[in-house]
Amino acid sequence: MSAGATIRREAVPIVFGVACLLALVALIEVLIRMGWINPFIVPKPTDIVMSFERIIMEENILPRFFLTCGEALMASLMLSVAGISIGVLLHRSRIVRLATETWVAAVASAPLVLMYPLFLVIFGRSAWTIIMIAFVSALPPVILKTLEGLSGTRPVLINVGRSFKLTPSQLYWKILFPSALPTIFVGVRLGMIFALINIVGVEFLINFGGLGQLVNELAERYDLPGTYAAICFVILVSVLFFIGTERIERWLRPGT
């Protein structure tokens, strides 16, 4: 396949995705202008676009954006290291896995964000409270997906390793881990979603820090276009993290 054809093949889904988004935004604009959607609940997309300049210039959004990015990055790094390590430990120790797997799955659905007063007492009104709540809330999917990925390694690949007389450590790092990486990355992405939701939510609740606090302030002022514009920046954080993990995954696990 020629380079031009490859570029076209990769560009078409992106162009189609952007076109769908623009069409949806245009549809919402039309529905609001026709009075089918209440503009006091959903502001017009054009008003949201117009408010970008205001919230960038007047609301100091860039430092807030980078603060939320930093919190999300720290929480993601912590949950990747801890979640993958715990997942590996559970995979290696059958008895620990049987004893704890159900509990880990149960914690995944627990609303840990409601424990924020406890975290405030431990870490104070600081970024660490936000990071730690995000970390704890987002840990279960990373653990469970790491475990699923390692357990799901095709037996024939393990047998290939055994036939070449790999040591247990070589078997783990040369076969099990690379084989499990796509599933582990699904867990990391899920964890990042959980982490970002919790970060923005706790910033909103304790009125501290980055974009969540700004969303809170703008909502209290009933500045709906500004609120939605700030939410767009939250989505931007999520998109950047997704692109980042996708790049890291391709680098670590080529050929997929």
Add this chain to the structure above:
Amino acid sequence: MPAADPILVVENIVKRFETQDGVLTAVDDVSFNVVPGEFLSVIGPSGCGKSTLFNVIGGLMGGYDGRVTVGGETIRGPHASIGMIFQEESTFPWRTVIDNVAFPLEIAGMGKAERIERGRHFIDLVGLNGFERRYPAELSGGMRQRVSMARTLASEPKILLMDEPFAALDEQTRLLLGDKVLQIQQDLKQTTLLITHNLTEAVQLSDRILVMTYRPGKLKRLVEIKLPRPRTSEIVSSDDFGRYVAQIWSDLREEATKGLKDDEARRGGEKSS
């Protein structure tokens, strides 16, 4: 084959499994020898314990009675002299063709430049030059199986042990890959043990064929294939080839029928329960 000293000796192998219906004897008192440079096939109907035998000889399965020796040494696990090619697709999808093939050399601690050079030799041997930088996802099933073969050959085993390596491929690809195996086996004088249920494949490739009974898997007959070498897939159209296929099928037919009836009875039992 000449009566040379055997390189592989399989002695009185018995392997039983505990099942819900009691103890199942999968392999029952199987013994045979393989001499250096020989191509031996073990053929039998589905469920006759062929794959169990493959795992026992490859050192992947323990808990059996009897003994397997390679060059006089009793095996108690995977042995460096035995290279295994599996029935299922077994390339590493995250490695390129060259990195897949060079995998055993990497494990052996060979330097990168040297292992790439050695890897290229084996890629050339299986006819995949030009595909070194491709990933398995970009290759066909037959090409992937050739990558697995090159990877195993790169470890330079004394005995090549293959478990129905072409089972998932269509008949034409299977015949052409058979040619490739024959060519490699003849060039390298590679001792090869093939486990298969495919009659034409066994006759096309082998010096001797061991026919197994259906459950419990015992050796029923040993057939010596006196077709001329070097061979290619063109041999399948010869009269002698047809006679060998007919002779082995007459042995196998009875066993395959037992297997079919057993399978139907089991399915009927499942349905009624």
